[in-house]
Amino acid sequence: MERYLYDFWAKGMSTSSVESYARDLLRWFRFLWDSGRQWDRATRDDVRDFVVAMREATKQPATARPRFPEVNEVSGKPNLASTYAPRTINHNLSVISAFYEYHRRALTGPLRNPVPERGVNGSRFGAHHNPEDEYVHGRRADYRQKVPVQAARSIPDLAFENLFSALGSDRDRALVAFYVSSAARPSELVGLTNGMVDVGNQCISVVRKGSGSIQRVPASSEAFMWFRLYQDRLPNELSGSGLSAWWTRRRPYRPMNYEAVRAVIRRLNVGLGSNWTLHDFRHTAAMRMAQDPRVSITxxxxxxxxxxLSTTEAYLKPRDSEVIGRVNEHLAARLVVASAEALGPTGPSRYSAEDIDDLFGGAPWQS
Structure with missing residues (x-):
């Protein structure tokens, strides 16, 4: 594992990606240890059993899933956690496949990759591909899961107002205001330093997770207002341009990390009875921009x-609540039209006033 991860990091991957791959490999090795198999003797059947174990772990409802995996009474090692989604299973298979492919090329592992590959007519996907032709996507590889297409989960305006009013400090208000206006990723905003906050131009500079490049992103004036109030209460020694922008509230002061910011939202969820995540703020900011006709998709x-651009197009899909509300208005309008048609025309009478007086008399009706 160390040799593979060292080679993976040398290719320019970030430390967070290395950690993600290491966790997936550790999950695979724990499965092999529990089953008594050697890593270089793993077969296609072992991969199948691994996927089955992860699929069975996802059958529990979200509210019944344990926060930490249980420990196996025989081996003393943690069992598979009950938090695996189809996308997580597919990512884990990709990591295992890349791990065995590395050792296959280095002749330090099995000569056959136990993870099935996706192919067309029995061949490797993309083999002998003509660059002038489009890729022909065949069926997905064996044991790869169907990933449901879901709309981005954003926070409705009323729910966000309740969440924001429940925040207990200017620091937390500034964090959430930056998240929901700049659409920065959680890890990108946590890594913000004082020198990366440009109050005059209403922008912040974030280090992009994938490329590592620094990009200036606009944010709301409300976010900068809360940030200024938070900075006024910080000691002067924590306000340097190269220091972290986010600090713990109690001494000894420490820079906040991703888990510390998650803990803030976790406490809010307990008090509000909700289950929002940090990434939901990014979705909310994207959905708000998509609903503004003055902001283009580019x-x-x-x-x-x-x-x-296809990744961004996912935010053009409206919320389910908005679709339901508009359809209900349409159905209500249709009901009004149908009722009016059933009552018939309501215009002026076809009979003259003199004929009505002769028939019913000119005196008004008495109730």
Missing amino acids: DIQAVLGHVH
Whole structure:
């Protein structure tokens, strides 16, 4: 594992990607240890059993999933955690496949990759591809899961107002205001330093997670207002341009990390009875920009830092609540029209006033 991860990091990957791959490999090795198999003797059947174990772990409802994996009574090692989504399973298979492919090329592992590959007519996907032709996508590889296409989960305006009013400090208000206006990723905003905050131009500079490049992103004036109030209460020694912009509230002061910011939202969820995440703020900012006709989709793509425009197009899909509300209005309008048609025409009478007086008399009706 160390040799593979060292080679993976040398290719220019970030430390967070190395950690993600290491966790997936550790999950695979724990499975092999529990089953008594050697890593270089793993077969396609072992991969199948691994996927089955992860699929069975996802059958529990979200509210019943344990926060930490249980420990196996025999081996003393943690069992598979009950938090695996189809996308997580597919990512884990990709990591395992790359791990065995590295050792296959280096002749330090099995000569056959136990993870099935996707192919067309039995061949490796993309083999002997003509660059002038489009890729022909065949069926997905064996044991790869179907990933449901879901709309981005954003926070409705009323729910966000309740969440923001429940925040207990100017620091937390500034964090959330930056998240929901700049659409920065959680890790990108946590890594903000004082020198990366440009109050005059209402912009912040974030280090993009994928490319590592520094990009200026606009943010709301409200976010800078809360940030200024938070900075006024900080000691002077913590306000240097190269220091972290976010610090713990109690002494000894420490820079906040990703888990510390998650803890803030976790406490809010307990009090509000909600289950919002840090990434939901990014979705909310993107959805708000997509609903503004003055902001183009290419502008949203640039702010979000997406490489492909197709990724940004997911935010053009309206919320389910908005669709339901508009359809209900349509159905109500249809009911009014149908009722009016059933009552018939309500215009002036076809009979003359003199004929009505002769028939019913000119005196008004008495109730």
